[in-house]
Amino acid sequence: MALKLRPSGLGFGIDKDRPDYAVYCGGWDVGRIYQTRGGPDSLRWFWSLTVNGPMTRSGCLSAPSALCGRKRE
Numbered sequence: 001m002a003l004k005l006r007p008s009g010l011g012f013g014i015d016k017d018r019p020d021y022a023v024y025c026g027g028w029d030v031g032r033i034y035q036t037r038g039g040p041d042s043l044r045w046f047w048s049l050t051v052n053g054p055m056t057r058s059g060c061l062s063a064p065s066a067l068c069g070r071k072r073e
Contacts, residue, residue, distance in 0.1 A: 001026045008032060023047075 005021040011034075020034040031049040 003030070005033070008034070010034075 002025075004024045006024060008020045008022040010032075011018055011020045015037065018035045018037070021032065022029055023031040023033055029050055031047060033045060033047045035044055036046050
């Protein structure tokens, strides 16, 4: 599947003129790529990945009880 870049709209202040994109693959948000300020040209772009694994029982400990199917005592 091809990656698609969409403007993220997250830039603000002095960085709002810098390119900043959300990266999608098949409709899923898989990361973000944006241009950083300063540094050498070879390190100008930064890529971050969005990782959402399956929810486990330990994930329920911090979630509201309604989401985990348990009543809070």
